[in-house]
Amino acid sequence: MMYAIHWFRRDLRVATNPALAKSRARTGGKVLGLFCVDPQIVSRPDTGIDRFAFVLESVAALREELRTAGGDLLVLPGTPEEAFGRIFSECARHGSARPAIVSFNRDYEPFARDRDTRLTRLLEQENGVEVVTDRDHLVFEPGEITPQSGDGHYRVFSPFEKRWRAVFAEQRHRVPDRADNPGGRTPGIRFTWSDLPGTGRELQRHDVIDTTRDSVQPRVRVTLPPAGRVAAHRRLSEFLAGPIASYDEARDIPAVDGTSRLSIYLKVGSLTTAEIIAALDSPDRETARPGRAPGPQAPGIERFLTELIWREFYYHILYHQPRVEHEPFLTRYWRLQWDDDESRFDAWKAGLTGFPIVDAGMRQLKATGWMHNRVRMIVASFLTKDLHIDWRRGEAYFMDRLLDGDLAANNGGWQWAASTGCDPQPYFRIFNPERQSRRFDPDGEYIARWVPELAALDKKSRHAPPEDARPNGYPAPIVDHARERKVALERYRAIV
Template sequence: MSELAPYGIHWFRRDLRVAGNPALQWNWRQHQGRVLGVFAFDKTFLSRPDFSVNRFAFFLETLKGLRDELRAIGSDLLVLDVGPQQAYEQLFAALDQRQIPRPQAISFNRDYEPFARKRDGLMSEWLPKTYGVTVHTERDHVLIEPEELTRDDEPGALYQVYSPFAKRWFERLKTEHVQQRIRSQRAAITYLDQPLEQHASLFQFTWSKLFGGNCPPVDHLDEYLTRNAKSITVPIPPTGSRVALQRLREFRQRSLADYKEQRDFPDRDATSQLSMYFKNGSITPAMVLAELQLGPLDFKHKDGPTHFIKEIAWREFYYHVLYHRPEVEHSAFLERYRDLIWENREDWFEAWKQGLTGFPIVDAGMRQLRTTGWMHNRVRMIVASFLTKDLLIDWKWGERWFMEQLLDGDLACNNGGWQWAASTGCDPQPYFRIFNPWLQSAKFDPQGNYIRTYVPELRELDAKAIHEPYAHGYTGDYPEPLVDHSVQRGKALALYRTER
């Protein structure tokens, strides 16, 4: 075997950034910058029934940006078109064959989805046993991990209600331990603000140096980008940590102070639109807190910044739920609602998907989703409630459609949001509190501007008529309401009552 200084591999998964990446930093310190990146496309992931071409495009673009950045700072990323086990088998076989030493360690950041936990558990045993490499993992995409925050009265158990969870979460936020996690991200922000050229020799190793011209394994990223580009149906927003940081700064300037009052109005640019960047790890809650430097926060505070952080705590809450109760991926959190008898009319489902239900606020939301890959949170709540409690269609159908369409589609948050709206989940909306789509529309889109943006058929209607056109003598092409809300409300109540 040739003489080679020890080096490490960082296995990227949903932590697609260099700045403040904890496991990558560990590896960098251990090997004085001699770290190489690997990404392995899991076939299981690509063939998931809720796979989204558009989200995959956003993901691939982020991955490409990461590869470019790593190359600019003295490292490299190798994207392999096989699952991780096969990827490492191929890689180690190629190294062994050429008598090149294996890496000393493989690092990755922890993930909490059931599939990922199983995969990571297997890999953490298999890699050291088979190849003698050390595996090192770190916390990254949540601020507080599921095992770090469990019930005071029942250690190890999940808080099933958001408020007590969030109160504890805010208490933990104040601890030195968690503050340190946030402070450590200040350096990440500084790094992002500096030109890349300043970091040109941050890393000291590349795949071609390792293989010394001996045909390193082929990178498949460009092939994926070309193949996937053909099927994209929405504009793909710019990607990466710098874009995410910029979005955060613009949001702070524009809307943070009024976030609590404005966030529910879909025609106002009042939320951060960071969700898709959280999903890929371009930004993390710790980075957000490091950048905003909000000072001491308390769950009881009612200001805009605290409210924004409370939303991030909702995200963490859903991750904790998924971790402690992985069965929610496939069934209702509340056992008594697992066998609800939904009507599941395919034609109604199709009308909902296409934004042709005759309920303008619902149709605007569904069209926003189809044309942009994103939907405002208030409208997500309205359309989810409408699907389950007006159309009496299984929430799992809606959950799947969202995952197929959303650029920010995320198992924990999407499942949590759907089960909340369908009243089947952890800390759900009570089943008898059913959104009235007409009232929601008038309350949260008072001028009808949101509807006008996505439902051009109604553009000419005034602020009153636009919410319920047929009640105001409308005679155009826009469809009549698919159902009578009050009749469907009664049916929904009966449906839930039979299962109690």
């Protein structure tokens, strides 16, 4: 009996799943789903408990989706080597056929690339199983958006974006196809573990990972948003029905729910960029596409597309320069001097720095597992340029707390703020937290929401509470911004 195993990783959905569609087509729908709860990932310092719980909830939603489609998902504890080893030995013990194909969608993080190379060798060379892969979470993979000179890869965003858009314009018609099952002819899934006599039951017994909300929630520090494909699409529809129209302006105002909040779904693959683009491309949403008059939503759509391209850019950087996971992109900044002031770092994490916009952001992160992009930039700048604390410590804290924590974007965002990255914020442009606050949260609404002890102050005082109006318990600023700005400039200048 010819069947396939689709190994789900960060593509937690059945529909519009390219590698899964391939194995469905090749086997007439006889595909078993596998998800490994890999201790190497679970024990990584950058795997936050909340995000891990959200992944498990997304896995539970995926299992329901698979069951509804007529298939099933095996959730095995262990590394993929162990999981496949167990599957193969069960097959041998029961005289069942091994899978002829193992499919998965490609991943570009250094850890995943090493793992996938090892696994492919193990499956193909040692076990005679065909490995089928496809692109999934990026519209264009590393190597597809390259300078026309043919010289390596882009290091600056604007030319990358320009080239991305040019290639996209040529291939636009193919992008939705990539996300979809080719021609809609993919056979439905109609295969479960019990179709493998004996083997199925044995494997089920190893299926010890309980992914239900009750088992996951008790250890979680925040309220998780609803997981899964249906929830992701609901959020996309809500965003496209309203906020997208003013996204270009509202995206910078943290008090407004003006962004998509799709990052968390993109991270686990309940939804992909290609699918979002296909939805943006629907005829009632005219973009500034050649030959068509732009519709009223065009500025919002174009800006939104730019943000999605930033996501791709950082993945291309991580792929071509995997060293950035551990070191500054601009290597000269290895020599930058950082301070190890634990009490300041603790104040930053707790949202008790005495800088209201910084504190509001850090409290939003702690309470919800998400922080508005503008405020991510402010708090990251504050940590690195006002407190002079190494960006890697901030990056790690974000990975611990963020539900959308994603190596490429997080590393890119932190290195941008610390001015150590590719195409970074120039080191001499240092955010003034109070000025940022007055500009992007003019009425102090966001501050009042997350630092409620400041809500009673008049709107203009919320940005920098005067000493005599400072509520009990709210700290005085832990540093003098003007002074620390000079210190930062001296340290960066010493290197440049």
